Amino acid sequence: MTTSLALENAQFITLENGLKVMLCPQPDGEASYVSMAVRAGHFYDPENCHGLAHLLEHMLFMGSRHLPAPNAINSLMEKHGGTLNAWTGTEYANYHFHCNGEALPAVLPAFADMLRRPLLNKQAIENEIQSIDAEFQFKRKDDLRRLYQVHKETCNPHHPFSKFSVGTAALFQQHHIDELHSMLQLYHRQYYCAANMALCIITPQPPEEVLPAVERAFNPLPAGQLAANDWPDLYTxxxxxxxxxxxxxxxxxxxxxxxxxxxxxxxxxxxxxxxxxxxxxxxxxxxxxxxxxxxxxxxxxxxxxxxxxxxxxxxxxxxxxxxxxxxxxxxxxxxxxxxxxxxxxxxxxxxxxxxxxxxxxxxxxxxxxxRPLSVACDYAHHLFLxxxxxxxxxxxxxxxxxxxxxxxxxxxxxxxxxxxxxxxxxxxxxxxxxxxxxxxxxxxxxxxxxxxxxKSRPVQDIALPGPNPYLADDYHLVLPEEGKDTPHAVADEPGMCIWYAQDHQFHSPKGDIYLSFEIPAFADPLAAVAAKRIWIGALNDYLQSRYYRAEIAGLHYRIYGHQAGLTLHTRGFTNQQMLLAEQLIDAILTYRLSERAFENSKSMQQQALQNSLLNKPTNRLFSRLSVLVQRNTQAPAELLNAVNACTFSEMECLREAAFSEYFVEGFMHGNWGSEQARELTELVRNRCPNATGDAISRAVSQLPVGRTLYHQVPSEHSDAAVVLYLQSPSASLPDSAMCMVLEQMLAAPFFNALRTEQQLGYVVGTGYVPHNQHPGVAFYVQSPTHGPEQLLSAMTEFLYQQLKEIDFYRYYWPTIKQNLLKQLDERDMSLAMKSQRLWVSLGTKDLEFNRNVRLAECINNITFEAIQDFAARLADRTLYGELVLYAHGKFSGLDTPPEDTITDIAEFKRSSPYFS
CATH class of the missing domain: 3.30.830.10 (Metalloenzyme, LuxS/M16 peptidase-like)
Incomplete structure (x- = not known):
């Protein structure tokens, strides 16, 4: 872990009760980041109740003395522009949050109360046992979890690593609820004490304001003792x-x-x-x-x-x-x-x-x-070491x-x-x-x-690396050029458009170059897309050893496929980056793979696509959603068949045809001067003589309004899952803004109703889901205990009820609006993030490069009466397109009308209307 945080002003304080505190003032920051590490990971689980530490972590969110309602502390954090989360590891548990910078003194008492005085309500314990069991069931077909368990069973059984860390309903229910309640109380009393905890705070608030707030919040923690960690050897x-x-x-x-x-x-x-x-x-x-x-x-x-x-x-x-x-x-x-x-x-x-x-x-x-929150978690842990x-x-x-x-x-x-x-x-x-x-x-x-x-000796064809030729002696900044900090086209001509902007914000000797090759022959049909995957895989394999030294010296590159072709992205230090880009362009346009390289890459693509079919049901559903909504996106199962059928000679022919005509869009941003932008333009002109084509449209299918389409996705997993996707009527800013409002307004109630109250599954949530910038909202549930019919019924009933009773949210609307405006107002945190944002803006034709600003204006001007009207039209199904995707797992499927059921993906995409 590395960090650019300035630590010369860090303060280390030990409270009267022994709690170690690290305070990192960041005067230029906007948010506060807080982490509490507790030496109370699963190593400390009692032998007769593995998973108890994990259960206690869940219970701390289920109400405390001053905030007794389940997840009330999450709502408080959201009100102050932040989120709260936790994890239970081997030796340590960690609780961490971020919030608006100035809100820190207001939320610290609630955070301390959560850690110090959880209610541990017995009914909530029973509910969270079901949540943990759903979490366990969700991961049962995860190869990493399976490998981890084998690891535990093949280590020293007397070392606490051998304990099962997650917990299950069967394990917890071996104990009467009264006994389990007492065990949680004892565990909390023993380990959640000042001597066994360490706090790190990164904040823009001045120390003279933060320290008294920390003392008031955490001095009441009992002193306690540091937990021992004198384990035997991990392996016999x-x-x-x-x-x-x-x-x-x-x-x-x-x-x-x-x-x-x-x-x-x-x-x-x-x-x-x-x-x-x-x-x-x-x-x-x-x-x-x-x-x-x-x-x-x-x-x-x-x-x-x-x-x-x-x-x-x-x-x-x-x-x-x-x-x-x-x-x-x-x-x-x-x-x-x-x-x-x-x-x-x-x-x-x-x-x-x-x-x-x-x-x-x-x-x-x-x-x-x-990421500051990850840094805070690391430092809280470091305070123990x-x-x-x-x-x-x-x-x-x-x-x-x-x-x-x-x-x-x-x-x-x-x-x-x-x-x-x-x-x-x-x-x-x-x-x-x-x-x-x-x-x-x-x-x-x-x-x-x-x-x-x-007795091994050095092998003849293996050698240690020599001096890195990409490691420069000097990394300097170019001279700033007035008016060049906003992207502008340095070339806009048939077959090519190159954009350039100089960074005037981060003052870093780094930059990015993006070059998108939009290639009709690689976008359709399916056989061509399969050939493209194999060819890009072989190309990347060929380049790996040649440019590894550049990678570790801070000169990075990616060559990846997309809906319309492929993109080359170089990033990092600008020293020698132009040379790297030139060499990679040549490789893209001239690389001819051998039959052996073809077979190796084909095998890797087959393996990757085959494994993608084993993804969790919700992942499979969202992947299929993209396939159905985006014209040039293909389903893994269909791609796998096409990859299987692809031959070496077919791939060579398709590749040859692909590079006979294409369109190049490029963007140079960062520590570059105008002269280098002109060099890039000439480079593309000279190296890409067949850049004579047109840009390819990223079309989005138009779902019908007033009826629901259904699509079943095969899944090897026993869980059922449902995604309900609502598609906005247009990609306009007002429709995008209202879509974001809907998702933000319903996210917490949806989670609370379907996961916390109804206990339908571990994976429950909502998401703002734009496809090629066309907005939509998705509601999803994955469940080991309920079939798709029950899940969809619960989801639609929740949605209909909330939309009909939208006036309930009038009180919350100012807070929801404030949180959305803050999200849209978030600054670019790095040069790379800014480069990516500007590149995406170019791809979506946002040539004012201020879509978030304009979205914020729309949201700021939305009245609650407009939200009421929107909700009424949505409830009456006269506004949004509707699509339900489901995997039935071990349960029965949905009985859906044949005329509303998508069974043939290709036919659906051929016959679907598309937004222009």
């Missing part, structure tokens, strides 16, 4: 040097090589594991990954991830395997240990470490990705080279500390894990293999 001796076979639900083949070690990730001065993962995870030419890809054994490699705690760490090297790679697991392990031998030999080469430190410092200095002096140094110190410490870290990368997980449909298994039913088998790695690995 016979749980190392093993292979764990796991059969996944998805079509996936992976090998995760784990090295068990103490908490070396907490060494913030040398960061030895960061250095080791930098070398093992290298993707450039000559790397471990490149060598294994050349043998067609591996398609991807990630080094350094893995579970971690205050005093333990799993260092994972995860390989995405091909079918051939699965048969060569031993050779892959030998290659890994050969690469490790190189790393161990190079420890004395200080320049490698120093280059990595320079790359890290550069990334931190110009980091644009840090580091002194105030160390915390200030955490993210501002250049990593210090220490050869002895690096050698000590590398001493854990030995066969004796090895655990190898092999995840593939073909593996042999002999048992099932609890709760998720994942099939697995544990066997010792052969002594001969372990002996081979211990």
């Amino acid at each position: 001796r016979d749980q190392l040097g093993i292979e764990i076979n796991i059969r996944p639900l998805q079509e996936a083949r992976r090998m995760i090589v784990t090295f068990a070690m103490p908490g070396l990730h907490n060494d913030f001065q040398t960061k030895p594991l960061n250095y080791i993962s930098h070398l093992l995870g290298d993707e450039g030419e000559g790397s471990l990954l490149a060598a294994l890809k050349a043998r067609n054994w591996v398609t991807n490699l990630i080094a350094g991830s893995g579970i971690e705690g205050d005093d333990f760490k799993d260092f994972n090297v995860s390989f995405q395997l091909t079918k051939a790679g699965l048969a060569h697991k031993g050779e892959i392990l030998r290659a890994l240990f050969g690469c490790l031998a190189l790393v161990k030999e190079s420890v004395g080469s200080a320049w490698r470490f120093q280059e990595k430190a320079q790359l890290t410092a550069l990334a931190q200095q110009y980091d644009e990705s840090a 580091y002194s105030p002096e160390e915390i200030v140094q955490l993210h501002c110190t250049i990593d210090s080279y220490d050869e002895t410490l690096l050698q000590q870290a590398l001493s854990y990368f030995v066969p004796d500390r090895l655990r190898v997980k092999v995840i593939a449909p073909e593996v042999i298994t002999d048992k099932q894990c609890a709760y998720y039913d994942a099939e697995y088998r544990v066997t010792p790695l052969s002594p001969a293999l372990l002996d081979d690995l211990a």
Whole structure:
């Protein structure tokens, strides 16, 4: 984690009761961010009630002494422009929120009351048990959860990591509600105390106002004691040097090589594991990954991830395997240990470490990705591990080279500390894990293999990277040019339009270049879209090793498909970015893949599309919604058939036809001068002679008003799910504004009614859903206990009742309006975010680049009488188009009128009218 927050003014206070507080003043900020870490994660669950910590987390939202109504604190946060959330991890639970900056003193007492005096109402406990059980059922077919449970069952049963963290109705209901209530009270009393909690606040409010508010809110916390964390070793001796076979639900083949070690990730001065993962995870030419890809054994490699705690760490090297790679697991392990031998030999080469430190410092200095609330959560956790002096140094110190410490870290990368997980449909298994039913088998790695690995020497075709050629000595700002901070066209001619704007806001030596190739031959028919996917996948694979050094030096790129063709996006430091863009344009226009590359990419696309069919029901429904509403979006199931049918010769022909005519739209924004914008224009002119076509319309189907269309989506999941989508009559600003008002007004009541009160499912919500800028509202529920008929009935009954009784919201309208205006008034938080916003504006032809401002004006001028009229017309079904998508899971489907039922997607899209 990195952050650009200035910490030189951070204050560290310990309250009279022992609560540690870190206050980070941010005078230029607009919002306050607060996180309370509690050493009360699932490691502290009682042995006879796994999941109790998770249940208590839920219960803290169900009312406290001063805000007794369930979720009342969420409503309070929303009133003050914020949101509140929480999570329960291994050693820690965390409660965090953001709000309007000046609202902090007003909401802190409620936050403290939530943590200190929860009501723990028995009926609410029973309701939240059902919510947790729905959450558990929702994840039962999640391969990551299944893998995690196998991990728990193959570690030391005396270590608390082995506990089941989620909880289920069956587990909780082993206890009478009175007993469970007492257990929650005891757990809360023992762990939710000042000595066992730590608070971080990032706020624009002056410390002299915040500190008294913190003291008033949190001094009443009982002092208590810090919870012990003296666990045994995570693994016993016979749980190392093993292979764990796991059969996944998805079509996936992976090998995760784990090295068990103490908490070396907490060494913030040398960061030895960061250095080791930098070398093992290298993707450039000559790397471990490149060598294994050349043998067609591996398609991807990630080094350094893995579970971690205050005093333990799993260092994972995860390989995405091909079918051939699965048969060569031993050779892959030998290659890994050969690469490790190189790393161990190079420890004395200080320049490698120093280059990595320079790359890290550069990334931190110009980091644009840090989210203040995540930063607050990190610092609250850090208060348990580091002194105030160390915390200030955490993210501002250049990593210090220490050869002895690096050698000590590398001493854990030995066969004796090895655990190898092999995840593939073909593996042999002999048992099932609890709760998720994942099939697995544990066997010792052969002594001969372990002996081979211990004797490994560097491999001939693997080498450590040389000095990074993309690492510049100077990152400077170009001279500002008056009037160039708003996008304007530097070229607008047949086949091409290039836009340019200089950044005058963030003063960063970074920038973005977007180039969209709109290619009719790649947008339709289905066979062409399938060929495009295969070709882009092969192209990205081809480029990966060639430009990896650029990536880690802060020069990034993406080449991705979209409805009308494909886009090249380069971003990062402007030094050498134009050269990178030029090379990538040439690659796009000239790359010819081999038959082997075609087969590899085709296999990857088949796997990805096949796995997408196993997504959660709500995800499947929203994906299908986009397919039905957007003319040039295809369903994964249909695309899979087209990919299966695609041949190498067909793909070559389609690719050749595709680049015979296209339209290019480009945008350059950031630390660039006008001369560079002209260079980009000339570059596109010279490199893209076939840019002679027209832009492609992003048409949206027009749903009928006054009747409902229905569409069933197949799903492998046992849960039922329903999405009710209401399509606005136009994409005008007033209709968009009213659509946003409707969603904002009904979001909290919908969640409260269908999830908290009716307990229909864990996944319940609403969303403002624009397709190609055409607005709509979606209401969705996924349920393990109710079928689609009951879900749809509950949804429509709620909607009809709320629309007929819209006057109830008159009192709330000023607050709803204020929250919407704040959302629309949010500033660009980074140069990259601003570039993206301007690029989207160009795509939607918002050439005033102020759509949010105009939407805010519309919302500000809406009267409640206009909302009443809108609600009446919506309730009478004379305004919005309606579409219901559903997956029936283990329940019966909907009985829908044949004339209103979409069974053939292609026919629906052919016959549907489209908004112009």
